[in-house]
Amino acid sequence: MLDLYSEGNSRLHTMKPGWKILGLAISGSLLFAVDNILFSIAFLAVTLALFAAAGLPLRRAWAQIRPVIWIFVLIMIAQALFNSWWVGLFVIIRFAVLLMLAGLLTLTTRSSEMIDGIEAGLRPLSRLGLRTRGISLAISLTLRFIPVLASVVREVREAQYARGLERNILALTIPAIVRTLKMSEDISDAIDARGF
Amino acid sequence: MIEIQNVSLTLDDRPVLRNISLSLSEQRIAIVGSNGSGKSSFARLLNGLRTPTEGSVRVDGLDTRKQARDIRRKVGFVFQNPDNQIVFPIVEEDVAFGLKNLGIPPDTRTEMARDILQRYGLSAHSKHPAHNLSGGQKQLLAIAGVLVMKPDYVVLDEPTTLLDLRNKLRISNAIDALEQAAIVVTHDLDLVKDFDRVLVFENGRVLADDVPNAALNRYVEAMLDA
Amino acid sequence: MTTKDIVLIALFAALTAALGVIPQITLPMGVPITAQSMGVMLAGAFLGAKRGGLAIILFLALLAVGLPLLAGGRGGLGVFFGASGGFLIGFPVGAFMIGYLFDRYAGRPPLFPSILFMLLGGVGVVYLFGVPWLAVIAELSVWQALAASAAFLPGDVIKAVLASLILREVRKAIPNL
Numbered sequence: 001m002l003d004l005y006s007e008g009n010s011r012l013h014t015m016k017p018g019w020k021i022l023g024l025a026i027s028g029s030l031l032f033a034v035d036n037i038l039f040s041i042a043f044l045a046v047t048l049a050l051f052a053a054a055g056l057p058l059r060r061a062w063a064q065i066r067p068v069i070w071i072f073v074l075i076m077i078a079q080a081l082f083n084s085w086w087v088g089l090f091v092i093i094r095f096a097v098l099l100m101l102a103g104l105l106t107l108t109t110r111s112s113e114m115i116d117g118i119e120a121g122l123r124p125l126s127r128l129g130l131r132t133r134g135i136s137l138a139i140s141l142t143l144r145f146i147p148v149l150a151s152v153v154r155e156v157r158e159a160q161y162a163r164g165l166e167r168n169i170l171a172l173t174i175p176a177i178v179r180t181l182k183m184s185e186d187i188s189d190a191i192d193a194r195g196f
Numbered sequence: 197m198i199e200i201q202n203v204s205l206t207l208d209d210r211p212v213l214r215n216i217s218l219s220l221s222e223q224r225i226a227i228v229g230s231n232g233s234g235k236s237s238f239a240r241l242l243n244g245l246r247t248p249t250e251g252s253v254r255v256d257g258l259d260t261r262k263q264a265r266d267i268r269r270k271v272g273f274v275f276q277n278p279d280n281q282i283v284f285p286i287v288e289e290d291v292a293f294g295l296k297n298l299g300i301p302p303d304t305r306t307e308m309a310r311d312i313l314q315r316y317g318l319s320a321h322s323k324h325p326a327h328n329l330s331g332g333q334k335q336l337l338a339i340a341g342v343l344v345m346k347p348d349y350v351v352l353d354e355p356t357t358l359l360d361l362r363n364k365l366r367i368s369n370a371i372d373a374l375e376q377a378a379i380v381v382t383h384d385l386d387l388v389k390d391f392d393r394v395l396v397f398e399n400g401r402v403l404a405d406d407v408p409n410a411a412l413n414r415y416v417e418a419m420l421d422a
Numbered sequence: 423m424t425t426k427d428i429v430l431i432a433l434f435a436a437l438t439a440a441l442g443v444i445p446q447i448t449l450p451m452g453v454p455i456t457a458q459s460m461g462v463m464l465a466g467a468f469l470g471a472k473r474g475g476l477a478i479i480l481f482l483a484l485l486a487v488g489l490p491l492l493a494g495g496r497g498g499l500g501v502f503f504g505a506s507g508g509f510l511i512g513f514p515v516g517a518f519m520i521g522y523l524f525d526r527y528a529g530r531p532p533l534f535p536s537i538l539f540m541l542l543g544g545v546g547v548v549y550l551f552g553v554p555w556l557a558v559i560a561e562l563s564v565w566q567a568l569a570a571s572a573a574f575l576p577g578d579v580i581k582a583v584l585a586s587l588i589l590r591e592v593r594k595a596i597p598n599l
Binding site for chain 1: 423429432435460464468476480491494499502503504560561562566570591592596
């Protein structure tokens with residue numbers, strides 16, 4: 001499965017996803033509960049050490065915050081104008097730690113393991129009348145059809161390229177959606193035909 | 197044996213099948229006909245995916261209208277486009293899906309899936325995404341996913357229409373090798389020349405019902421007349 | 423919920439992901455618009471409140487477990503903590519709202535109300551979640567956060583119009599949907 005998992009066999013890789021999620025939740029709460037910049041800086045150091053412990057180079061930690069750099073700049077400007085640059089720095093460090101920790105969870109946990117975890121977590125709810133079988137099926141179907149529909153969008157794009165419409169959003173999405181909806185009938189027949 | 201008695205089917209106020217009565221017991225039966233002749237809808241009646249507007253369809257005495265669940269276990273269905281039939285992302289997961297629905301325990305499921313993938317030459321791909329298979333491999337996977345459930349009959353709806361020549365031959369061989377009775381809807385006249393019986397559908401009716409040569413001649417004549 | 427409902431929910435979740443493949447258009451002031459957030463509007467409009475909301479929840483769940491489904495290949499839990507985390511959380515609520523409003527018209531409102539509903543759910547509701555989140559995470563006032571988000575507003579309005587046009591054309595192509 002195409003995911004953001006990074007191969008490895010550290011303690012973090014082998015730990016059950018549930019513990020990692022719990023750890024992330026506790027870390028996030030602590031970061032906001034303890035309103036102290038030194039605490040946040042210490043937490044940053046621990047986080048970077050965790051990346052090293054998982055065998056991940058520091059540029060993977062940097063990659064977690066790179067997409068929001070412009071937000072950091074925005075925060076810094078706003079805080080420098082309305083409060084002080086000190087508060088800005090504090091907010092940015094706390095924010096960066098949170099993003100890195102979340103990224104660490106994603107990098108060390110396979111999507112399939114997380115999905116198994118979700119399904120195991122939902123199972124007790126089936127006694128309350130929730131159709132967990134349906135939820136499992138929906139998850140699998142989505143994973144199956146993401147690449148199929150991405151190919152459909154790509155095919156439509158190539159077809160429209162021939163007509164010079166490859167940058168026209170309507171010309172791309174309308175045929176893709178029509179095909180998606182037409183597929184739905186056969187797919188649900190196929191599922192029923194196999195005794196679902 | 198599948199018995200079709202006085203069956204008519206209307207979809208969105210449009211008559212699709214008109215008063216058809218047939219009794220199907222041969223090992224290899226083909227259904228040919230032009231687009232819109234009603235042959236695909238007819239195929240869907242055979243395993244209860246559609247129920248007739250009038251008349252009845254019985255599989256080994258079970259009525260598709262009343263015992264749809266049992267009938268779907270008896271009659272496997274392979275669709276034209278395997279992309280619409282493969283519903284799980286990983287090859288072996290997809291094969292296991294039908295078995296899971298039958299309530300077969302996980303260990304047995306894995307074993308049965310392994311056996312059938314071996315039979316269709318897909319063992320090397322069992323842990324791969326289904327999306328990366330070739331068109332012919334996808335169709336073989338779709339067939340494997342149905343056959344692993346051990347149905348008594350298999351209905352195949354245009355299984356070779358989207359395939360190139362080499363893959364057509366692979367599917368054709370796979371159909372020949374089936375132990376089950378097979379009912380194949382197709383445009384591919386080569387595929388059916390050794391079948392026991394060929395039904396020609398036209399405009400919601402059975403135009404011809406004969407051995408392959410005679411039936412196919414009637415079909416070609418009818419196409420040329422129109 | 424029928425098999426067909428489950429299939430449609432999964433297909434619209436997958437479609438929302440697949441729309442990330444369409445290259446983004448950059449507005450003159452440098453703000454990117456992606457086709458992806460149109461998936462939210464389309465899911466609500468085509469599937470109605472319940473199924474539309476569930477389709478987008480499913481999309482977010484797969485994003486959270488680490489699939490790189492956002493335009494540009496981003497994914498994982500981190501995107502929920504990021505600056506746009508609140509907007510993501512607002513997506514399924516927005517889809518539900520659009521679906522609710524469309525359900526009042528049996529899924530076929532005229533063009534003008536359709537655009538209005540897309541704006542209410544796809545922009546109004548989504549910003550209602552996104553802006554306060556941005557304010558909290560960046561320690562800004564809500565007004566400052568709103569001002570920072572306003573750059574995306576023109577793109578969002580364009581998307582509401584496009585989604586309404588797409589809906590109209592697809593309904594023409596498949597009348598008995």
